[in-house]
Amino acid sequence: MRSHVNQRHERVLEIVRRRGGLRVMELAEELGVSAVTVRRDVEALAEQGRLTRLHGSVSWPGPAGRRTAAPAPGESTASPVGTPAGAVLGMVVPSMEHYFAELVRGAQDAIAARGGRLVLGIAHWRSEEDTAQIGRMLDGGVDGLLIQPSWERGVPSPEQEEQLLALGVPAVLVDRRVPVGGRLAGLDSARSDHVLGAAAAVHHLAELGHRRIALLAQDNPTSPQVREGYEAAVEALGLSVLPTVTVSPEGPRSVDDAARELFRSVREGQVTASIVHNDQTAIGVVQRLRQHGLAVPEDVSLVAYEDEMAALADVPLTAVAPPRRAVGEAAVELMLARLGGGADSVAPTRHVSLVPRLTVRASCAAPHR
Structure with missing residues (x-):
């Protein structure tokens, strides 16, 4: 051998x-x-x-x-100083639904503007498909990988950590928080700070006079950070942390159950406002509350977390928007800086965290006294 x-x-x-x-x-x-x-x-x-x-x-x-390698047909030779011309980056995402499509577009536009190309792989929320897509891209000879792993609840298993540490090419974690105490701190990362995003929603409601604020959150890798931001902001304001209502993304029944629980809490005076993660759930909750006889924002104020379609609800929803496109752009910038540093680059690892933006619409008002 x-x-x-x-x-x-x-x-x-x-x-x-x-x-x-x-x-x-x-x-x-x-x-x-x-x-x-x-x-x-x-x-x-x-x-x-x-x-x-x-x-x-x-x-x-x-x-x-x-002499440098000749560019492939159609590849641009023009690039900023320190940026490798014609870089081919692989990008693995769990899905191409609204949230992820915007993030991918940001990365695609950023690499295309620098004469490179993006190759996309979709894992369909399956960790084994993450592995398959990564392997396919490595076999294809990509220069680096932008990876948004399908980690359950946003936390990698030891095997998933090991996979990312053994890639053999530079990698950037995309919209995933590097676990404290884990082994992935040496990877560059670009993400939305969902903790600060959720905290901004709490502070907005508190400024309107709300003191009993609930959280309805989907069960996905982002929700632990949304819950963390909600709890931290509520405690910092001296308010009571209410039990989070978890909404399963599968089927309408869970949205029905969540809306029923929120309705009951509002009628009993336990809740005057709620943060709802994500837009689709928030729109469904508004519709179901109306069926129960409650109006938004007259009876309860709502803030959606995502802002993909919140403005299209019957009552346009105040919403927190993670900077999806900017995260994709930042991931590419991190990768090109790493590639442009050469094989012996000792540049420090960078974890870029971008703050979501809150847009005020018609779904929030001061609570009834």
Whole structure:
């Protein structure tokens, strides 16, 4: 087996010496092996000082190595200083529903503006599909990965951590909070600060005079941060933290149950306002409260968390909007900075946290005295 590896290494050296420099994907095609195999070969040869490795490309040491790999057809050679021209980034997201589509568009526009290309993989909320999509992209020779993992409740398992630490290419975590005490702190990340977003909703309601504020939250990776922000803000204001009503994203029955519970709390004087995560749930709650005889905002004020379609509700909903497009753009900026730093870059890891924006509409008013 070792002799086969040595033969392949000699073949790699022969091709790079002849070509001067080329992309890893081109080298893999010429050798007839996977990009992952070539990347391992290149790393081994670079450690021996026999090749010069850059992210996504390889060159011969010395004067010949000063020539850069030719761009693929259609790729731009223009790029800002320090940005690798023609970078190909893979992006894995759990879904392409509203929230994620905007985030992907931000990343796509950012990389296209710099002459690169984005390759998309959709995991459909399955961790095993995360693995499959990542493997496909590594085999395709992407220069780096932007990953929004399908972590249950936003927390990775040890196996999922290990996978991200063993990728072999730079990776940026997208819209996922790096767990404190976990092993992923060394990865760059870009995310919305959902804790601050939820806190902004609480403060808005409190400024209107509400003192009994509830939270209805979907059960997904974002909800723990929304709950954390809600609880922190309520406690900081000296108010009582009310039990969170969890809304399952599957089927209308859970929305019916959540609306019934909120109706009962409002009628009994236990609640005067609520934050509802997300827009779809909030719109459904408004409709069901009306069926029970309650009006928004006359009887209860509502703030939606997401702001994809909150303005389209019968009563346009005050809402918190995570900066989805900006998160996608920031993830690309982090990746290109990492790629542009070269193979020996020791730039510090960056965790970029962007603050959501609250937009006031018609669904909130001062409580009845």
